[in-house]
Amino acid sequence: MGTARALDSDVESFLAAPLRRMLVDGRWVEAASGRTFETVNPATGEALARVAEGDAEDIDRAVRAARRAFDDGEWPRMAPRDRERILARVVELIERHAAALAQLETLDNGKAIAESASVDIPAAADTFRYYAGWVNKMSGETLPSAPDFFTFTLREPVGVCGQIIPWNFPLLMAAWKLAPALACGNTVVLKPAEQTPLSALRLGELLLEAGVPRGVVNIVPGFGPTAGAALVRHPLVDKVAFTGSTEVGKEIHRASADTLKRISLELGGKSPNIVFADADIDSAVRGALMGVFFNQGEVCCAGTRLLVESSLHDRFAEALAAAARGMKQGPGLDPETQIGPLVSAEQLERVTGYLELGLREGATPLAGGGRNLAAGLERGYFVQPTVFTGVRNDMRIAREEIFGPVVAVMPFRDEEDAVLQGNDTTYGLAAGVWTRDVSRAHRIARALRAGTVWVNCYNVFDVSAPFGGYKESGYGRELGRQCLDLYTQTKSVWLRV
């Protein structure tokens, strides 16, 4: 498979350590319990590294460190220019180590190196750059309250933030969480996903090297029901930011009630991608393909319900299936790979379970339909890019998030039907529409209940554009100026003149 390429020496030495420790109060420490877990290379099923396994005790130590760093430390009180300078150094360090970070990400998550090198790592650097730029641009207001008062607002950090992230974009999700929180002067306990803790731990080293003071960022790898749940329940945590499944999002929402923490939730999706017969068909096929197979389909906003105008449906499904069959699947480290393995044996089982369910529900796989057991891939978690037709919007494969390379193609009659089917979901994270009719594009963008609508494009991101869900896809907006609202609170000050 031509994959025997040299690993960056940074990566070699990072993986050679007998144990990757957790970051608590500026020090790399073992778990209080002494427990560890293994992270696995999904291309081979082999162990990649051993990692300290945090639980409630480690979370407590980390939260207390973050609390001290917030209540008595310099970070929230630092001159904005100094905080900005440190965050700018983080950007430089990510960029300096970009090649190694991309390899580490691909080894741990499985994704194609072409994607980790061109998307994940540069976007993580961009996120820190963007929020570094906000540090000295956030301000309060003076208010026209009454002539004998001077009334103004202070924009203050929220405090200690617990941040829980998933495994599909490990470093980028860490950046989406950490960069705005730090820019606003908060302190953080980050819990990376148990499947992919490595790049976040490497980022922790870079944060210290950049000059982030001890205790400001603590990184505790561990499992959801232990470390994650302890972070959500901890009374000294002011805010929790979570990205992951809707199921766990609901649990977090409930668990936060006792301490009334602020919560922001970025959850699952079942996004409609709507193609009209008047669209530029070639670009719609490419957009639909990458809309669903990018990152093996392990994308919360993947365009998994592909709604195609009836007159175009069969032709479009065939073209998409042909393109899917032409995708090069292989180990992520192979530079030619377009679609890598799923992240874990658990996800392999979940996604192949949905493939079987699709067949039982009566759908037809025009492309793919099963695990990819081609020579050299047998031990990895590879699933063929799959295009289902004969799907109705009430089937489970059209309603539940599969989180793998699986798309359901469904016909629609007219604009009204497209919007109806598009919105017929409990989710509302994203949507796409392909048409040359400008007015229709605008009408549909307004009619769809989703936090992002892409017109004649899909899966496009920029750190300036807010991202988040309607309905059961969660609440709160990350990225953009809006994200600053998650990490600041407003204090009104009245002064009698």
Ligand code: NAI
């Ligand atoms: P998950 O929601 O269980 O895991 C995401 C993060 O939450 C991980 O860091 C995990 O350790 C943590 N977590 C789990 N249970 C927790 C709890 N009770 N309290 C606090 N933290 C907890 O997702 P999982 O099990 O990895 O994947 C299952 C499905 O979730 C996927 O098939 C996919 O449909 C969806 N998912 C959606 C993501 C998104 O970006 N919206 C990302 C990952 C998964």
Ligand code: MG
């Ligand atoms: Mg889970």
